[in-house]
Amino acid sequence: MTDPAVALEKITKTFPVPFQRRVIVALRDVSLRVSTGEIYGLLGPNGSGKSTTLKIILGLVSPTRGQVQIFGHDAASAQSRANVGFLPESPYFPKYLTAAEMLSFYGKLCGMRRRELAKRVDELLELVGLTAARDRRLGTFSKGMLQRIGLAQAVINEPEMVVLDEPTAGVDPAGTRVIRDLILELKRRGVTILLSSHLLGQVQEICDRIGILANGALVRDGRVDELLIAPDQTELVLEHASPQLVDRISKAAAEGGASVIRAAPRHRSLEQVFLEATTEK
Amino acid sequence: MSGRRPVVSLRRINAIALNTFTELTRLKVFYFLLLFALLLIGSSALMARITFQQELQVLKDVALGAMSIFASLLAILATARLLPQDVEDRTIYTILAKPVERFEYLAGKLGGVLLLLALSVLLMSVVFFVVLFLRQQTLLAETARQMTGLPSAEAADAQANIRHAGVTTTLVLAIVIIYCKAALLASLTLFISTFATTNIFTIVTTVFVYFIGHLQGTAREYWLQNAGSTVGRRLFLGAIALFFPDLQLFNVVDDVAAGAVVPVTLFAKTAGLGVAYTAIYLLFAWAVFYRKEL
Ligand SMILES: Nc1ncnc2c1ncn2[C@@H]1O[C@H](COP(=O)(O)OP(=O)(O)OP(=O)(O)O)[C@@H](O)[C@H]1O
Ligand SMILES: [Mg+2]
Secondary structure, three states: OOOOOEEEEEEEEEEEOOOOOOEEEEEEEEEEEEOOOOEEEEEOOOOOOHHHHHHHHOOOOOOOEEEEEEOOEEOOOHHHHOOEEEEOOOOOOOOOOEHHHHHHHHHHHOOOOHHHHHHHHHHHHHHOOOHHHOOOEHHHOOHHHHHHHHHHHHOOOOOOEEEEEOOOOOOOHHHHHHHHHHHHHHHHOOOEEEEEOOOHHHHHHHOOEEEEEEOOEEEEEEEHHHHHOOOOOOOOOOOOOOHHHHHHHHHHHHHOOOOOOOOOOOOOOHHHHHHHHHOOO | OOOOOOOOOHHHHHHHHHHHHHHHHOOHHHHHHHHHHHHHHHOHHHHHHHHOOOHHHHHHHHHHHHHHHHHHHHHHHHHHOHHHHHHHHOHHHHHHOOOOOHHHHHHHHHHHHHHHHHHHHHHHHHHHHHHHHHHHHHHHHHHHHHOOOOOHHHHHHHHHHHHHOOOOHHHHHHHHHHHHHHHHHHHHHHHHHOOOOOHHHHHHHHHHHHHHHHHHHHHHHHHHHHHOOOHHHHHHHHHHHHHOOOHHHHHHHHHHHOOOOOOHHHHHHHHHHHHHHHHHHHHHHHHHHOOOOO
16 A cells, blocks of 8 residues: 555644734644645635645644654654655745755755766756856845746655645746646656645646645645536537527527526636737747 | 665765855855954064064964954854844755754754864964964074074073974964864854844853853852852752853963963863863754754
8 A cells, every 4th residue: 555645634733822822723623635646736815824734744844733644754754855845935045055056955955966966957957947047146036036946946856746835926927837837747757746826727727636725724625627517517618609509509508498607708818818928929 | 765864964964064154155244254363363463563572472362362252253153143044034944845854954054164163263373373483483583693692502592482482283272272162152152043032142142151151160169169069069060061161171272372381181171171062052952943843
């Protein structure tokens, strides 16, 4: 039997409020499982506990109650992180290092050797489109560039799982696409991905399963396709349909005991329009 | 990939130490401090000449004093901001999210500071020794000229005195002691910064411990003499000594500058004390840090 990539068992996390008796309850009895090889998306409003959940998984924060296992190892042990890469939200990296130095520093922390690192660093810089910024100090990087180099850092040792806290926050649409493609590429290689995001459209597009946190409780958890099905509705998209044809379909539907809820021109997504406009020659 | 990994990896500590060293050397303030120290040591010859007597003695006094102060200051100032900075920048999340033990992180940080201190002390020593050697040669030439008419035994005596006051093994040992003290202070600062809420608190507390460390030896003798020495009192003093090292031992450096003969065992004892407390404070730091919420 293989261990799941992540198993949270009834996790509760409270933060004490300084100088008061009150505590902030960040997570209440959250149980969650991420299987190997899937993309799991964590959704929820600001302050609902997404980042806290991810930090607990990485052993950066210890849960008040409950069990966390990463590939069968206790999350508190450094061993559990040997095969995990992490991109924190709004990442900051040592400002005084250049992009290439930073990647090799994190590689060394993962126990990589100098020779294999040199190759891997070039490869990753190319992959996230930062080859030109290779020898620039991170202090001069824009938010989106930091996010990209952060992603490169997370996968430096080819981990079996990557945990990404809002990987596309502050990244332009083209960069977002790069990151999305990278995530899909990782999945193709069998890497488990756990991410949090506010971009529902993207989560819907790339995730296999999602969980929704509200106020520290996991209120939904399941496969995206199953969660999104409106059980009693069917979608029909027509091309070149005349108003008369739509009329006829409505009538036919009424005869069959159904009703057409909406018949209007189909809209493209803003992302499609934006990308079309900005990549035009 | 499989197989048991060692509990503490020197390679990871090394990576963090080198990174910390890089961080510190890329701060401009470090160069100002170092430059200032080097200038002071360089000009110690000038200061010594104004006194007209015991010139080499005064030179050594000024230079060793400057080295001791700058090494200590650098140790405290460089270490105090290391942890808070990483927490504030959240770089600590990315580092500890790698398979890094918290002990390795602390040991690496301290290692980086020790490396920086070693380099600074080495640089200061080189400048110091060059200045001392040049002054000594000039003095030797001068005395040789002045004493041409005097009996040769007296002249040889004066020459020997000057030679004796130059670069000696004792002087090198004194500099090792200065380094050990700085290492102890760095480790102490790191420990305090694991629970301090501000950098100012860290620095002030370290300086406070520093003074208690200098006073405690005298206070202890006074107390035991007047109140009598019981087992309870000795245990209490032992507990205090665990947190506050008897820094008076490090005054051996002043004796060296004054030209006193210092037994090697005293050097060994003092250096041992420095190394032991550096290790103890690192363990204390780990005890606070290993389950700390970040
Ligand atoms: N170190 C801390 N001390 C006190 N409270 C904390 C701490 N970290 C998080 N919290 C609280 O826990 C709750 C959950 O925070 P968390 O950062 O997990 O939210 P989030 O879902 O990631 O929000 P966002 O979408 O804004 O990133 C919040 O109420 C927050 O104030
Ligand atoms: Mg968050």
